[in-house]
Amino acid sequence: xxxxxxxxxxxxxxxxxxxxxxxxxxxxxxxxxxxxxxxxxxxxxxxxxxxxxxxxxxxxxxxxxxxxxxxxxxxxxxxxxxxxxxxxxxxxxxxxxxxxxxxxxxxxxxxxxxxxxxxxxxxxxxxxxxxxxxxxxxxxxxxxxxxxxxxxxxxxxxxxxxxxxxxxxxxxxxxxxxxxxxxxxxxxxxxxxxxxxxxxxxxxxxxxxxxxxxxxxxxxxxxxxxxxxxxxxxxxxxxxxxxxxxxxxxxxxxxxxxxxxxxxxxxxxxxxxxxxxxxxxxxxx
Amino acid sequence: xxxxxxxxxxxxxxxxxxxxxxxxxxxxxxxxxxxxxxxxxxxxxxxxxxxxxxxxxxxxxxxxxxxxxxxxxxxxxxxxxxxxxxxxxxxxxxxxxxxxxxxxxxxxxxxxxxxxxxxxxxxxxxxxxxxxxxxxxxxxxxxxxxxxxxxxxxxxxxxxxxxxxxxxxxxxxxxxxxxxxxxxxxxxxxxxxxxxxxxxxxxxxxxxxxxxxxxxxxxxxxxxxxxxxxxxxxxxxxxxx
Numbered sequence: 001x002x003x004x005x006x007x008x009x010x011x012x013x014x015x016x017x018x019x020x021x022x023x024x025x026x027x028x029x030x031x032x033x034x035x036x037x038x039x040x041x042x043x044x045x046x047x048x049x050x051x052x053x054x055x056x057x058x059x060x061x062x063x064x065x066x067x068x069x070x071x072x073x074x075x076x077x078x079x080x081x082x083x084x085x086x087x088x089x090x091x092x093x094x095x096x097x098x099x100x101x102x103x104x105x106x107x108x109x110x111x112x113x114x115x116x117x118x119x120x121x122x123x124x125x126x127x128x129x130x131x132x133x134x135x136x137x138x139x140x141x142x143x144x145x146x147x148x149x150x151x152x153x154x155x156x157x158x159x160x161x162x163x164x165x166x167x168x169x170x171x172x173x174x175x176x177x178x179x180x181x182x183x184x185x186x187x188x189x190x191x192x193x194x195x196x197x198x199x200x201x202x203x204x205x206x207x208x209x210x211x212x213x214x215x216x217x218x219x220x221x222x223x224x225x226x227x228x229x230x231x232x233x234x235x236x237x238x239x240x241x242x243x244x245x246x247x248x249x250x251x252x253x254x255x256x257x258x259x260x261x262x263x264x265x266x267x268x269x270x271x272x273x274x275x276x277x278x279x280x281x282x283x284x285x
Numbered sequence: 286x287x288x289x290x291x292x293x294x295x296x297x298x299x300x301x302x303x304x305x306x307x308x309x310x311x312x313x314x315x316x317x318x319x320x321x322x323x324x325x326x327x328x329x330x331x332x333x334x335x336x337x338x339x340x341x342x343x344x345x346x347x348x349x350x351x352x353x354x355x356x357x358x359x360x361x362x363x364x365x366x367x368x369x370x371x372x373x374x375x376x377x378x379x380x381x382x383x384x385x386x387x388x389x390x391x392x393x394x395x396x397x398x399x400x401x402x403x404x405x406x407x408x409x410x411x412x413x414x415x416x417x418x419x420x421x422x423x424x425x426x427x428x429x430x431x432x433x434x435x436x437x438x439x440x441x442x443x444x445x446x447x448x449x450x451x452x453x454x455x456x457x458x459x460x461x462x463x464x465x466x467x468x469x470x471x472x473x474x475x476x477x478x479x480x481x482x483x484x485x486x487x488x489x490x491x492x493x494x495x496x497x498x499x500x501x502x503x504x505x506x507x508x509x510x511x512x513x514x515x516x517x518x519x520x521x522x523x524x525x526x
Contacts, residue, residue: 001360002384004351004392105385108378120467120487224389226483236494239469239485244392246479249498260491 002105004244016206016221023209030059030215035258037213040159040269043284044167044277052168052192055284056160059215060150062094062284065142065160067168067192071131071181072139082129082137086115088144088157095149106153109240111144114158117198117229117238118142124165125193131173136181138170140192147285151216154227158200159266166274168192198237199266201259202227205247210255212262226255230263289464293450300460301330308444308456308504313424313515315432323433325515327425330458331415336425338433341403355400359388361422363411383419390423390443390472390481396436405435416458417445420470423482424508431516440512441481443472444504446497448487453497455504469494471501475509 019029026034038059047053050066074081088111092098103111118124129138142165144157169188173181204214204222214222224243231237236256241247247255273280292300299305309330318324321337328334344350361383363372376384391407407429409422420443427441447457448467462468467487473480489497 001358002381002388003349003358004354004356004388004397006349006351105381108381109385112378112382116486231488234491236485236489236491237487239483241386241480241483242389244389246393246474246477246481247483248478249480249502252480252483252498253495256491256494 012220015217019218019221020206020209023206023211028211029217034210035212035262037262037265038215041282041284042159042163042273042280044163044273044281046285050164051170051188052164052166054160054163054167056156056163057284058152058156058159058213060148061152061156062146062148063153063156063160064145064147064285065157065164066145067164068141068143069168069170070139070141071136071183074130074134074137078126079134080130081126082124083139084115084119084124084126084142085139086111086118086142086144086161088114088146090146090149090153094146098149109242110154110157113154113200113227113229113238113240114142114144114161117158117200118161121198121231121235121237122195123162123198123231125195128193131181132176132179135179149216151219152202152213155200155202155213158198158229159270162197162199162270163273165192165194166197196232197267197270198229198231199263199270200227200229200238201262201266203255203259205243205245205251210251210258212258226252226259228256228259228263230260232267234260290460292461292464293452299449299454301458305452305454306500306503308507309458311508311511313428313511315428315515315519321429321433323429323431323435325425325428325432327421327428329417329421329456331413332417332421332458333413334409334411334418334421334425336407336409336422336429338405338407338426338429338435340405340433341400341435342406344402344404349404350402353401354397355395356404357388357392357395357397357407358404359384359391359407359409359426361387361409361411361419363414363418367411367414386482386484387419387423387426390441391426391430393479393481394427394437394439394441394474395430396438399436405430414459416460416462417456417470419443420445420472423472424512428512428515432519439474439476440509441472442475442505442508442512443470443482444501444508445470446501446504448489448493448497453493453500455500467497469497469501471498471505473502473505475505
């Protein structure tokens, strides 16, 4: 069952006045422009035991993604394709408000939005991941681990996922006998086959104003937000409206336009990092 | 693998004979349950959903109480027999997410500040799933809220637009969802012109997105009319002498 989240009613309202009055003058509490991301830092392959991994910081929000590959059974309706599974864990060390236990609705929503945004434009070439068609395929586990929560979890998780998938190298297949597939987890071969990259841009709404990449402080006063997933061809490959208020049609149009513009920036950042990993990658964890 | 069925025929009609901008046959009934404070049954073609509202009522456990407004609790759930393959009655990740987006859509319309320290419980049971269950469920839930007499800013009407063989189509069913390229559920408070639910599962160009939203709005206006008709039928009919 989904419940209205508990909010402390007094502090955010005072804060909201301050945040809104600043936004009306085109400023934000942390000094950013309305359409500006916080600084993004990236580390590739921080986890050597994963087939691919990445850590991303957007401001103080830190997300890590580890990609693991296993041999398994395909879905019965797609027998000749590999399987993609996206999970998100909001572990209690990331925020005083997170509790241990199974993923809550926010973690599930984050994972599912990212799952759809990767799946629908066929970002991963799952058809190339069949080992014995109909019987054995690669299962791609994209596990999102949120380490520090300072707002805009989805964009950080998506960026980390896309980077981790890009640097994923598949374990080598040692032998195939009948339907028995033996792999060597310690030797890595080919790169995971990808078609394109996807990024998400999350835009928050406060009164009649729109802010890109809301921080946690800003999120606590948002009326609503929209996450737009955009692929490297400039197509919209996912949408999720969140929060307890609505958007007019004009507002949605504005948000989409802004998201497409910001997505371009994120895509060029992705390309830059992947082209020059040594230069662009910093040690985060 | 099963071969892809013909979704758009040569004459431009869809696999079930509908035109691209045509809704399925819709049935709405209000006040179908005795125990609930408000209830509604809504059918879009073979999709059949029942929604019930309890409240505003006391919250148990008490510590969940909100001091300045009513809590909204929402559960979207599918009956095990609602799908071709039996669905386990345990809540799936999909149901958890849909419960959340449906609740958030309803939060926008209910005057929750009128009932502090109470809960308004919305239960949605999908009895038969043939595509568009979240939008049908939301449409039913807003009728059930109205039936329960809970003050709202507007009704919420919802429909999914899809892209099938490159054609934008209104109110997609399960087959079109499965084999189509995109599924975009939209919910609005029509009189206020506010979009309260928006998701996209699929790929659309920015131009297609604009057209899809227009198409959704067209469908929503028709659904809104039917909602008002269903409420009028129950509440504004005079017994004959």
